[in-house]
Amino acid sequence: MSVEISFCVVNTEQRGLLRYCLDAIARERATVDFETEVLVLDNASRDGSADVARQHPVTTEVIALTERRGKGVNDSELLRRARGRFCLLLNEDSELEPGATVALHAALASDERAGAAGAMLVRPDGEQQPSAWRFPSPGSALMTAMFLHKAFVVQSTGEDVRSVDWVQSAAMLVRREAAVQIGYFDPQFFVYSDEVDFCRRLAGAGWHTLYVPSARAVHHEQLSTGNVPTRRIVEFSRNRDRYMRKHHSAVSAALVRYLTAYAYALRAAGALVLPGHDPKRYAKHVTATLRPNRGEGLAEGAEEFNRQLKPGP
Incomplete structure (x- = not known):
């Protein structure tokens, strides 16, 4: 049976959060009726993260780097290695809530010109984080300077699936065909703006990006970055x-x-x-x-x- 979704996790020195991430993936895999795989790329961690990934029963493959690299390069590596029609890119500090995979898959599979779909991100206390925005421009910067960004720049609003400019890659389902067409992520973006550029190039190639509010993921960002x-x-x-x-x-x-x-x-x-x-x-x-x-x-x-x-x- 061909693989439908490849779960693709990048981890850097966050063994504890990686366990939460993989546990959530295991729960999600049990709810879908299609073939999946789980790839973990460990970014030269020294805290035993690679061993945690290898020992977890949900893991299909571990890519253990010996040198630290940028997120754009690492996500591209996972997309190249993945066998799935769709690839669910996850940070190690992202914990999928029940049903997130099904919701993201349904949105992307039903829209043949959608190249990516992003989940709603919430903090551990349940408060929603902005996770979809308009592309950066002088206009969006002006709205932000006028403190009107929540109304005119942030697009992660509403309860329905909607087309947006870009979504955060902490929990983003990517159509692998679209990623291959645009040449994956630009390695010049070590981290930050890598997914903005990715979604912009998708749009330039005739694809669009979706925000899927019924797919939720807990983003433990403050735990990993302080x-x-x-x-x-x-x-x-x-x-x-x-x-x-x-x-x-x-x-x-x-x-x-x-x-x-x-x-x-x-x-x-x-x-x-x-x-x-x-x-x-x-x-x-x-x-x-x-x-x-x-x-x-x-x-x-x-x-x-x-x-x-x-x-x-």
């Missing part, structure tokens, strides 16, 4: 700018930088008086947004990690 460090802010900012320069003009990229920095500056000012907010974090966003080519991001962190793995002279 306080956002400078490297993440730098990586986030540089890849937003990379996306703009790739798909828009230099003028548009500059407008987005200034508008985004303005929005973060306002938040930094507000954080000085509002409890529970960190003005220094917003200030770091301002600096990184205005100077996206400066500073060390997660890509440099991975390079440093890989250098430490190599034996000395």
Whole structure:
């Protein structure tokens, strides 16, 4: 029997969350009537994550890297290795809720021009996270600077399946045919904006992306990232700018930088008086947004990690 869905998980140093992710996949596999497989790519973890994946009864194959790589490259590797007609891309910190796989599959299988479909992401306390947006542009940056983003930029709203610009890849079902056609993910995006670029290129090739609110996944993001460090802010900012320069003009990229920095500056000012907010974090966003080519991001962190793995002279 041919494989219908390949569950594709990328894990980096999150053994505990990986178990939750695989347990949820096991529950999902028990509810579907088609053939599935589970691929786990471990991103050179040192906490025993690869062994956890190998020992879990749901796992079909483990790809254990010896050097750390970016998310775009790793998701592309999984898509190339997968045998399924559809591939459910998951972060290790994503825990599918019951019925998510069936809902995503039904949405994508019933729409032959849909190249990807994203789930509703919720925090562990059940609060919904934004997970679908309009493509970045000067217009969307202006709406965000005016604090109108929830009405005009965020698209993960409503109770019905709807066509959106892009969805977060923490829990995204991809039609493998479409991914092959556009050449998978762009490896230039180490992490952040990789799925934005992916969905943009899908749209350029005549595909569209769906948001499926009946498919829910718990996103344990704060457990895996904690306080956002400078490297993440730098990586986030540089890849937003990379996306703009790739798909828009230099003028548009500059407008987005200034508008985004303005929005973060306002938040930094507000954080000085509002409890529970960190003005220094917003200030770091301002600096990184205005100077996206400066500073060390997660890509440099991975390079440093890989250098430490190599034996000395």
